[in-house]
Amino acid sequence: MTAAALTRLRRLAPPLLLVLLGTALLRITVGSDVYLRYVKEELRLPLVASGVILLGLGVAGAATRLAPHGGGHRDHDHGHDHGHAHGHGPGVAWLLALPAVLLLCLTPPALGSFTASRADTDAAVDPGAYPTSPLADLPTPLPLSLGEFIARSRDPRHTLAGHPVRLTGFVTPGTAPGEWYLNRLVAHCCAADARRLRVLVHADGPTPATDSWVELTGVWHPTPAAPATTPPRLDATARHPAPHPRTPYRDTPPPPA
Amino acid sequence: MVETSLGSVRQPPAPPALTAPRHRRTGPRSLRTGALLLLAAAAAPVLARTWDTGGLRAWRTLLVAVVVQGLPFLLLGTVVSAAIGAFVPARAFARLLPRNPALAVPVAGVAGAVLPGCECASVPVAGSLMRRGVAPAAALAFLLAAPAVNPVVLVSTAIAFPDAPEMVLARLAASLGTALAMGWLWIAFGRPDWLRLPPGPAEHGAGRHPLDEFRRGLQHDFLHAGGFLVLGAAAAATFNVLVPPSLLRAFSDSPWLGVPALAVLAVVLAVCSEADAFVAASLTGFSPTARLVFLVVGPMVDLKLIALQSGSFGRAFAARFSSATFVVAVLAGVLTGGILL
Numbered sequence: 001m002t003a004a005a006l007t008r009l010r011r012l013a014p015p016l017l018l019v020l021l022g023t024a025l026l027r028i029t030v031g032s033d034v035y036l037r038y039v040k041e042e043l044r045l046p047l048v049a050s051g052v053i054l055l056g057l058g059v060a061g062a063a064t065r066l067a068p069h070g071g072g073h074r075d076h077d078h079g080h081d082h083g084h085a086h087g088h089g090p091g092v093a094w095l096l097a098l099p100a101v102l103l104l105c106l107t108p109p110a111l112g113s114f115t116a117s118r119a120d121t122d123a124a125v126d127p128g129a130y131p132t133s134p135l136a137d138l139p140t141p142l143p144l145s146l147g148e149f150i151a152r153s154r155d156p157r158h159t160l161a162g163h164p165v166r167l168t169g170f171v172t173p174g175t176a177p178g179e180w181y182l183n184r185l186v187a188h189c190c191a192a193d194a195r196r197l198r199v200l201v202h203a204d205g206p207t208p209a210t211d212s213w214v215e216l217t218g219v220w221h222p223t224p225a226a227p228a229t230t231p232p233r234l235d236a237t238a239r240h241p242a243p244h245p246r247t248p249y250r251d252t253p254p255p256p257a
Numbered sequence: 258m259v260e261t262s263l264g265s266v267r268q269p270p271a272p273p274a275l276t277a278p279r280h281r282r283t284g285p286r287s288l289r290t291g292a293l294l295l296l297a298a299a300a301a302p303v304l305a306r307t308w309d310t311g312g313l314r315a316w317r318t319l320l321v322a323v324v325v326q327g328l329p330f331l332l333l334g335t336v337v338s339a340a341i342g343a344f345v346p347a348r349a350f351a352r353l354l355p356r357n358p359a360l361a362v363p364v365a366g367v368a369g370a371v372l373p374g375c376e377c378a379s380v381p382v383a384g385s386l387m388r389r390g391v392a393p394a395a396a397l398a399f400l401l402a403a404p405a406v407n408p409v410v411l412v413s414t415a416i417a418f419p420d421a422p423e424m425v426l427a428r429l430a431a432s433l434g435t436a437l438a439m440g441w442l443w444i445a446f447g448r449p450d451w452l453r454l455p456p457g458p459a460e461h462g463a464g465r466h467p468l469d470e471f472r473r474g475l476q477h478d479f480l481h482a483g484g485f486l487v488l489g490a491a492a493a494a495t496f497n498v499l500v501p502p503s504l505l506r507a508f509s510d511s512p513w514l515g516v517p518a519l520a521v522l523a524v525v526l527a528v529c530s531e532a533d534a535f536v537a538a539s540l541t542g543f544s545p546t547a548r549l550v551f552l553v554v555g556p557m558v559d560l561k562l563i564a565l566q567s568g569s570f571g572r573a574f575a576a577r578f579s580s581a582t583f584v585v586a587v588l589a590g591v592l593t594g595g596i597l598l
């Protein structure tokens with residue numbers, strides 16, 4: 001490869017990096033829900049816009065640099081070797097290739113048991129954010145989000161007592177046999193701020209595989225002596241494998257049966 | 258197609274940047290970047306062998322999440338910054354702000370508080386404000402205030418602390434106080450040579466078409482800041498995966514250890530200012546003052562921001578400014594917490 005061709009390739013590299021990044025952003029947002037593994041739903045439009053802008057910027061940059069005399073890279077060649085290297089962009093920019101390639105080739109999964117098992121505290125559950133009305137007139141088993149189940153379990157009126165409920169989440173191992181946890185991760189902005197919600201499950205039979213999503217039917221088991229921060233206990237009577245939810249970091253109740 | 262052509266393009270530029278530094282500033286920086294990359298490459302297999310694969314998987318997800326979350330805001334910030342560089346006359350902002358920098362600081366700080374902005378966007382904008390003649394002290398007050406206090410952040414704080422509305426007021430007071438104090442401290446003690454503003458490529462293009470200048474400025478600023486965003490995200494993801502959360506519990510019982518513990522946590526977690534209130538709400542066992550300190554420090558000093566600042570203003574600046582901001586933010590948080598919480 002001649003030196004001239006090399007220089008030319010070097011000049012093309014920054015626009016191509018923009019194209020790569022723009023393609024990656026579009027791949028996880030257009031016709032795909034992959035972006036929900038990383039950020040909140042509201043960010044879809046900004047991400048699509050960013051992808052389009054980056055793609056356009058990269059293509060425009062490449063076109064300018066490929067044009068034989070246009071775009072002014074010629075006047076860029078002389079007298080511009082001072083300062084940091086404008087010709088081929090700042091070196092640190094190459095780090096951007098890492099998330100772009102990760103998104104295009106590996107698409108990391110949503111956070112799961114590793115994060116849920118490591119967390120030392122649970123997400124704060126605001127009892128005021130959930131209904132507290134009696135459940136007696138509602139269908140059984142009643143689909144509940146983990147947050148509502150936890151909030152109701154702490155309600156002094158014991159609205160959960162004896163009422164079968166359905167919960168979904170992913171599995172992490174417990175400390176005693178026949179005992180494991182049903183978890184949800186809740187994030188408000190991106191996966192980095194994910195907090196854990198969890199319910200202690202007592203069930204017969206083997207513990208489901210860690211990280212698998214299950215739907216449980218069961219009844220709340222009061223543990224009056226436990227401190228308020230311990231997860232509530234569910235005595236499960238039935239369980240089914242459940243599909244991965246579309247929005248992994250939103251604590252939604254299971255769909256009606 | 259894109260990947261393969263980039264793969265073949267990616268190889269050639271690296272060696273020249275490493276071995277033939279064309280400038281005394283370019284050389285060490287590229288060397289450092291190269292060394293970091295080598296270090297990361299060397300550490301990766303070791304990590305893969307010794308560390309639970311779950312941790313490595315979480316690391317990748319967290320890295321990608323922080324970058325994907327930051328990119329639209331970083332792009333917005335660089336678009337605004339490049340537009341300022343290409344289309345706004347050189348002294349326009351200086352005319353809008355009070356001539357006395359000591360008065361310009363509160364004006365810029367309040368402007369930052371009113372405009373919804375995220376930390377990824379405010380760094381490039383603050384840089385372009387300085388290039389356009391705004392007093393550094395005022396631009397820095399804007400830089401700190403924009404992500405820390407704005408309507409979106411205050412509303413999410415109110416939602417995260419439904420039983421403690423005073424937290425919103427305390428956060429507003431302590432964060433704005435820190436931003437203004439840092440602006441004034443810069444006037445009193447700051448030295449211009451600490452700030453290294455890389456001239457955007459737009460600065461060179463005298464007589465070039467403004468649109469072309471805009472495109473070049475945007476590409477250059479975005480790639481530069483984006484690289485540092487990845488660096489900060491990688492650091493935050495590493496801490497998130499490596500530091501055991503149970504370490505925190507040791508500090509939660511003592512009111513005096515809780516404050517520095519959460520202040521340091523805010524730096525290493527690098528959570529967005531929109532979401533950090535929910536993280537603070539989940540940190541049960543810590544005093545309200547310690548949680549307030551977490552909320553004040555986080556949007557102003559964190560790994561992602563330190564990386565972005567050293568990219569935009571130089572490492573000498575980022576080290577001094579971030580450590581001073583950290584101290585002032587902790588003091589402001591403790592003081593406000595003592596009065597309001």
